[in-house]
Amino acid sequence: MIERRRITGFSNPTxxxxxxxxxxxxxxxxxxxxxxxLRLLTDARACGHIPATLVLSTARDPHPLLAALExxxxxxxxxxxxxxxxxxxxxxxKDNPQAVAGVFTEFDTALSALERSRAPIWLVAQALxxxxxxxxxxxxxxxIGAGGLILLDDCADPFSVEAVRASMGAVFTQTIAQARWxxxxxxxxxxxxQLIAASLRDAQPYRSASYAAPCFLMVGNESxxxxxxxxxxxxxxxxxxxxxxxxxxxxxxxxxxxxYEILAHLDK
Amino acid sequence: MIERRRITGFSNPTxxxxxxxxxxxxxxxxxxxxxxxLRLLTDARACGHIPATLVLSTARDPHPLLAALExxxxxxxxxxxxxxxxxxxxxxxKDNPQAVAGVFTEFDTALSALERSRAPIWLVAQALxxxxxxxxxxxxxxxIGAGGLILLDDCADPFSVEAVRASMGAVFTQTIAQARWxxxxxxxxxxxxQLIAASLRDAQPYRSASYAAPCFLMVGNESxxxxxxxxxxxxxxxxxxxxxxxxxxxxxxxxxxxxYEILAHLDK
Numbered sequence: 052m053i054e055r056r057r058i059t060g061f062s063n064p065t066x067x068x069x070x071x072x073x074x075x076x077x078x079x080x081x082x083x084x085x086x087x088x089l090r091l092l093t094d095a096r097a098c099g100h101i102p103a104t105l106v107l108s109t110a111r112d113p114h115p116l117l118a119a120l121e122x123x124x125x126x127x128x129x130x131x132x133x134x135x136x137x138x139x140x141x142x143x144x145k146d147n148p149q150a151v152a153g154v155f156t157e158f159d160t161a162l163s164a165l166e167r168s169r170a171p172i173w174l175v176a177q178a179l180x181x182x183x184x185x186x187x188x189x190x191x192x193x194x195i196g197a198g199g200l201i202l203l204d205d206c207a208d209p210f211s212v213e214a215v216r217a218s219m220g221a222v223f224t225q226t227i228a229q230a231r232w233x234x235x236x237x238x239x240x241x242x243x244x245q246l247i248a249a250s251l252r253d254a255q256p257y258r259s260a261s262y263a264a265p266c267f268l269m270v271g272n273e274s275x276x277x278x279x280x281x282x283x284x285x286x287x288x289x290x291x292x293x294x295x296x297x298x299x300x301x302x303x304x305x306x307x308x309x310x311y312e313i314l315a316h317l318d319k
Numbered sequence: 320m321i322e323r324r325r326i327t328g329f330s331n332p333t334x335x336x337x338x339x340x341x342x343x344x345x346x347x348x349x350x351x352x353x354x355x356x357l358r359l360l361t362d363a364r365a366c367g368h369i370p371a372t373l374v375l376s377t378a379r380d381p382h383p384l385l386a387a388l389e390x391x392x393x394x395x396x397x398x399x400x401x402x403x404x405x406x407x408x409x410x411x412x413k414d415n416p417q418a419v420a421g422v423f424t425e426f427d428t429a430l431s432a433l434e435r436s437r438a439p440i441w442l443v444a445q446a447l448x449x450x451x452x453x454x455x456x457x458x459x460x461x462x463i464g465a466g467g468l469i470l471l472d473d474c475a476d477p478f479s480v481e482a483v484r485a486s487m488g489a490v491f492t493q494t495i496a497q498a499r500w501x502x503x504x505x506x507x508x509x510x511x512x513q514l515i516a517a518s519l520r521d522a523q524p525y526r527s528a529s530y531a532a533p534c535f536l537m538v539g540n541e542s543x544x545x546x547x548x549x550x551x552x553x554x555x556x557x558x559x560x561x562x563x564x565x566x567x568x569x570x571x572x573x574x575x576x577x578x579y580e581i582l583a584h585l586d587k
Binding site: 094097183187190191192193194195196217219220221224258291292293294295296297299300301303304307308311312314315318 | 362365451455458459460461462463464485487488489492526559560561562563564565567568569571572575576579580582583586
């Protein structure tokens with residue numbers, strides 16, 4: 052028999068503590084983050100991430116995957132809470148709450164622990180500010196078989212509710228590393244790896260460029276792009292057609308178009 | 320001498336009326352929407368869209384493009400307001416307000432008025448709910464030289480602050496049409512046009528499919544995808560590699576990867 056603790060009050064301290072995980076300072080202090088939805092929690096479980104706390108909605112429907120998740124949480128000594136849809140909505144900040152949410156321990160991988168030859172493509176984001184873009188890059192990385200996402204300088208938090216949601220579970224499947232440029236570049240140059248960026252500077256057309264695995268595909272900040280120094284350090288600068296008035300794409304879109312192009316080239 | 324009306328109070332009725340344009344019901348009642356930033360307003364001006372009201376921050380720097388914009392607004396009988404950064408921030412809902420915002424008349428184009436042969440690619444979104452995705456699709460459409468974006472069924476509002484912002488000005492350069500599926504399909508079939516969707520159903524690999532202009536590239540709702548009926552009505556269903564756990568991409572990302580692929584094929 053699995054034990055569930057029932058929470059019925061909005062002002063319950065547990066509700067407050069869970070809700071606080073929507074703020075970065077609380078996430079960093081606790082080293083924990085929130086993820087919601089059975090699909091996402093099942094992806095997490097498949098990758099070996101079992102929530103320390105599972106929050107079930109009283110409005111949930113029975114589901115074998117949910118039962119399996121509960122069993123795993125109980126077996127690993129986690130806590131299982133049950134609460135109303137309204138309170139769950141308050142915790143996750145979503146109007147139509149999912150039937151389940153989980154609290155996970157934050158993780159990331161040191162650069163030195165990345166096995167770069169494990170995957171043909173790695174995504175790199177520099178000072179990416181929008182958590183939705185960050186999550187979308189994780190999702191795209193999963194789709195193109197990337198090894199993970201390396202976050203350079205001051206990026207949005209990959210464990211924010213928005214990033215986790217936009218990643219559609221890829222926050223659990225993709226390796227995430229965080230580093231400064233002056234740690235990243237020496238690490239990169241200490242092994243094989245082609246550093247690639249979209250650029251207007253002395254760039255080759257992206258469809259005919261020579262890509263060589265492992266490719267490190269780097270995109271820059273949403274408004275400023277990459278610093279000149281970073282662009283100049285690239286092994287390959289590529290350019291994409293821009294037929295309209297704009298001279299750039301959304302950062303997550305640029306990463307995806309180039310990422311799929313690289314995948315097709317490497318598969319040849 | 321250009322006349323500027325100074326607004327200094329948060330509770331000024333004009334501030335309230337402008338701020339109300341962040342809500343869809345007010346936009347629809349007024350037929351007007353907000354856009355912010357000199358770059359965006361300059362793109363709008365280049366496409367013949369002059370704001371009916373221009374709101375300047377007292378913290379702005381002088382700029383020849385801003386002077387040109389002011390002159391055009393004055394010449395077309397528009398109103399020019401000047402207010403503090405705090406009040407401008409309240410109006411646009413952005414913490415770091417731009418130096419200028421404008422109120423524009425909403426526009427859209429009837430399907431029957433679209434000149435489909437004017438562009439090789441048109442983007443089509445079905446029940447797209449996220450205004451950021453919608454704006455990103457407009458931005459991508461501009462980049463790939465699309466004719467415009469056709470919004471099917473109940474999509475997010477292209478004139479919401481989030482969509483306008485994410486479009487980076489493309490809301491002004493791209494033709495926007497809104498229609499129901501049962502108007503769109505007969506219109507499409509009354510002329511030339513290849514209807515294309517990403518699909519897992521009897522689909523061809525997207526890199527080797529035969530694309531023929533004008534291509535109408537359709538993406539579906541963020542969580543449900545396209546209805547089966549819509550997929551079956553397509554002339555071409557294409558599939559993209561999905562190497563990870565996920566079975567789909569972000570809608571705006573899928574549109575961009577396929578859009579760039581189609582552009583490359585048509586350019587051959």
